[in-house]
Amino acid sequence: MRVDLLEAILARRQPRFIYTLPTFQNPTGVVMSLERRRRLLQLAKRYQVPIVEDDAYGEIYFGEEAPQPLKALDTYGNVLYLSTYSKMLAPGLRVAWLVAPEPVIERMGLYKQTFDLNTNAIGQWIIAELMQRDLLNEHLLRARQCYQHKLTLMLDAIERYWPAGGRVYPPAGGMHLWYRLPGDMRARHLLREAAHERVAFVSGELFHVDGGGHHYIRLSFASPEEKHITEGVRRIGIAMRRLMARRTHSDERDLPIERLPVV
Numbered sequence: 584m585r586v587d588l589l590e591a592i593l594a595r596r597q598p599r600f601i602y603t604l605p606t607f608q609n610p611t612g613v614v615m616s617l618e619r620r621r622r623l624l625q626l627a628k629r630y631q632v633p634i635v636e637d638d639a640y641g642e643i644y645f646g647e648e649a650p651q652p653l654k655a656l657d658t659y660g661n662v663l664y665l666s667t668y669s670k671m672l673a674p675g676l677r678v679a680w681l682v683a684p685e686p687v688i689e690r691m692g693l694y695k696q697t698f699d700l701n702t703n704a705i706g707q708w709i710i711a712e713l714m715q716r717d718l719l720n721e722h723l724l725r726a727r728q729c730y731q732h733k734l735t736l737m738l739d740a741i742e743r744y745w746p747a748g749g750r751v752y753p754p755a756g757g758m759h760l761w762y763r764l765p766g767d768m769r770a771r772h773l774l775r776e777a778a779h780e781r782v783a784f785v786s787g788e789l790f791h792v793d794g795g796g797h798h799y800i801r802l803s804f805a806s807p808e809e810k811h812i813t814e815g816v817r818r819i820g821i822a823m824r825r826l827m828a829r830r831t832h833s834d835e836r837d838l839p840i841e842r843l844p845v846v
């Protein structure tokens with residue numbers, strides 16, 4: 584969030600709300616600094632715009648403790664805090680929660696009913712049982728260690744198998760690694776080449792509404808098995824080198840991505 588640019592936008596556009604993902608942002612893994620959080624809250628208060636804080640990844644931290652949510656600094660009641668069990672437990676449970684002033688919760692509850700009638704009872708029941716037996720905290724301790732270990736494996740493999748010239752942005756939590764490809768290598772060209780190696784990643788373009796992100800990729804380290812992380816990174820490295828070797832002979836154009844099965 585470019586808080587330095589926000590004031591001009593708030594003044595000109597008068598938005599209905601500000602959506603932000605301040606902790607372990609997807610895809611970059613960035614954590615908004617305390618200074619920017621304070622400034623964001625100040626601006627939102629001044630322009631009377633509510634903030635929707637999406638904190639899906641806050642519990643998956645690799646440091647000593649979780650960064651404080653924006654909501655924890657909100658003395659004005661202006662932050663609608665959202666989180667989910669999808670990342671910390673299982674996406675299939677389809678259970679999330681909202682922290683907001685009561686009238687907001689009531690209104691949003693009514694709107695939500697028009698979409699899904701209610702949140703699934705079995706998912707809520709499973710989570711309640713896990714909490715009552717104090718198993719959720721235990722699970723989170725293990726999940727943090729496991730994901731951090733997988734991230735380390737991914738970083739080691741990148742160091743070992745990828746050509747120099749790119750830039751890694753190691754996250755302090757979450758599930759994703761953001762990477763700047765070397766030189767003018769384009770994510771969509773690499774994706775096509777990587778498909779021949781039966782491996783895929785998410786191109787940075789998908790995270791940009793303004794046509795940016797061509798030279799960035801997002802890798803997920805949470806769900807693949809350890810051996811697949813190392814092997815997947817190795818294969819992307821092969822694709823990178825092939826692309827680099829070819830580029831020295833001919834110029835790549837924006838060819839469409841072929842549809843190859845990815846295994």
Ligand SMILES: Cc1ncc(COP(=O)(O)O)c(C=O)c1O
Pocket residue numbers: 604609637639666667668669674677678679
């Ligand atoms: C920032 C963020 N919020 C929310 C979600 C999804 O949450 P849910 O499964 O509860 O819809 C995701 C999943 O990718 C996410 O990245």
